[in-house]
Amino acid sequence: MLSLRAPPRTLSPSPWRRRGRLDGFAAPRCVSAAPPATTLETATARPAGVSFPILVNGCTGKMGVSVAEAATSRGLHLVPVSFSSRENLDKTIQIGDIDVEIYGPSAREDVLSSVIDEFPDVIVVDYTAPNSVNSNAELYCKLGVPFVMGTTGGDQQLLYKSVQDSNNYALISPQMGKQVRRKSTVKFNK
Secondary structure, three states: OOOOOOOOOOOOOOHHHOOOEEOOEEOOOOOOOOOOOOOHHHHHOOOOOOOOEEEEEOOOOHHHHHHHHHHHHOOOEEOOEEEOOOOOOOEEEEEOOEEEEEEOHHHHHHHHHHHHHHOOOOEEEEOOOHHHHHHHHHHHHHHOOOEEEOOOOOOHHHHHHHHHHHOOOEEEOOOOOOOOOOOOOOOEOO
């Protein structure tokens, strides 16, 4: 079961603090009953004991690597496996001080099942390839693992239907790349 402490009440300095808006969209708000932090260091520090396993699929691409590096730098437990859309890819990459083993599509169900056995609270973040979107989402739903789909492509209607039919937790937001500056479609179910 995933549990996170409430974030500090003090917001970190952000461009939207001045105007309350970011590029015409409402700014995200973070409110808590916790007392305000006294310094910037305590406002941005990760609360002690808040960590959960995260599996980033697509660590062979820019976004996958960026997300995996950000997760490890924030103290999340990076599961040392990832999927690729290419077969016969016996490769290991280095993310921080973690060796991440890359698996092809044919091994993903066995690998993900063993990951779930070892890390029952794992959350999957998917940045694979457009042709893998639907098959990966169906696998995540079949195994009941919550996931974030940041990969653009695939059949979006089928993707939403898979998540709804499975009653699985999912955040579907294609176009999460750093360069994209438009409002993305977000789907959260359960």
